[in-house]
Amino acid sequence: xxxxxxxxxxxxxxxxxxxxxxxxxxxxxxxxxxxxxxxxxxxxxxxxxxxxxxxxxxxxxxxxxxxxxxxxxxxxxxxxxxxxxxxxxxxxxxxxxxxxxxxxxxxxxxxxxxxxxxxxxxxxxxxxxxxxxxxxxxxxxxxxxxxxxxxxxxxxxxxxxxxxxxxxxxxxxxxxxxxxxxxxxxxxxxxxxxxxxxxxxxxxxxxxxxxxxxxxxxxxxxxxxxxxxxxxxxxxxxxxxxxxxxxxxxxxxxxxxxxxxxxxxxxxxxxxxxxxxxxxxxxxxxxx
Numbered sequence: 190x191x192x193x194x195x196x197x198x199x200x201x202x203x204x205x206x207x208x209x210x211x212x213x214x215x216x217x218x219x220x221x222x223x224x225x226x227x228x229x230x231x232x233x234x235x236x237x238x239x240x241x242x243x244x245x246x247x248x249x250x251x252x253x254x255x256x257x258x259x260x261x262x263x264x265x266x267x268x269x270x271x272x273x274x275x276x277x278x279x280x281x282x283x284x285x286x287x288x289x290x291x292x293x294x295x296x297x298x299x300x301x302x303x304x305x306x307x308x309x310x311x312x313x314x315x316x317x318x319x320x321x322x323x324x325x326x327x328x329x330x331x332x333x334x335x336x337x338x339x340x341x342x343x344x345x346x347x348x349x350x351x352x353x354x355x356x357x358x359x360x361x362x363x364x365x366x367x368x369x370x371x372x373x374x375x376x377x378x379x380x381x382x383x384x385x386x387x388x389x390x391x392x393x394x395x396x397x398x399x400x401x402x403x404x405x406x407x408x409x410x411x412x413x414x415x416x417x418x419x420x421x422x423x424x425x426x427x428x429x430x431x432x433x434x435x436x437x438x439x440x441x442x443x444x445x446x447x448x449x450x451x452x453x454x455x456x457x458x459x460x461x462x463x464x465x466x467x468x469x470x471x472x473x474x475x476x477x
Contacts, residue, residue: 191428194420195436201417203443207451208410210444212403216392218268219380222261224400225411226372232412233366242363249354253364256418257371258349263343265379266336273333285338287313287438289345294430300368304473305432312470315442318463349436349474351418352425361422365415434468442467 212221237243263286291309354364384390392399400407417437424433442463449455 194424198421199439202440205413207447227404229411237444242359245360252354253367257368261376270336286341286345308473315467335413
């Protein structure tokens with residue numbers, strides 16, 4: 190069950206990142222984050238009311254609040270790092286956030302077998318290579334590296350926090366709702382500050398109509414991200430966190446393959462090698 194839900198997480202996160210990346214080509218990134226999360230809040234609010242999840246309010250929801258605060262900050266750092274580039278360095282470094290939940294898993298007593306340890310190493314190497322790292326000395330600003338490492342730590346922390354936010358399915362709905370509300374508050378605040386400083390909330394040319402036209406895609410991105418958090422929480426609670434975290438972090442491979450299939454982007458040799466290693470690591474983790 191752990192492997193199944195963790196791989197579902199990778200699929201959902203990978204597709205959400207792909208969709209978000211396409212949207213940010215024509216809509217400001219902060220607007221994409223806030224709008225997609227507002228849609229998620231509305232849907233999750235209805236689910237919480239329908240399932241009675243609101244009755245499971247408890248101190249564990251502070252983990253969800255923490256995840257909701259850290260997530261937008263990590264995303265903003267990541268977008269800023271991508272702007273400073275090069276993407277071939279930033280993207281693989283961002284995937285190193287897997288170290289956080291893996292470390293947490295080891296600290297709480299996870300003891301993977303020999304094959305699983307091998308799978309962890311192979312899968313992490315595959316994820317990093319699938320990002321298409323620059324291997325020929327591309328110039329990198331120190332600020333870009335620092336921002337990327339902060340983002341990676343933030344992404345990994347969100348995984349660790351959301352896994353602790355609930356122990357029941359209805360409680361998980363409530364935790365995800367709280368997380369998304371916090372995302373909207375933090376992201377909305379950042380968007381307000383950005384606009385005050387001269388940034389744009391709406392795309393040039395299209396304005397509000399362009400955002401409205403993109404609502405189906407925004408809904409997909411927001412709901413896929415929510416579902417990924419949910420499936421990861423289930424995976425981490427039903428098996429070794431180390432295995433769940435590594436398998437879930439295969440999402441860059443999904444994003445790269447989606448770009449290849451939809452946009453006809455050619456995978457670089459290093460990316461193809463990374464996808465192959467990730468597949469080998471997945472098999473080792475699932476069978477170990």
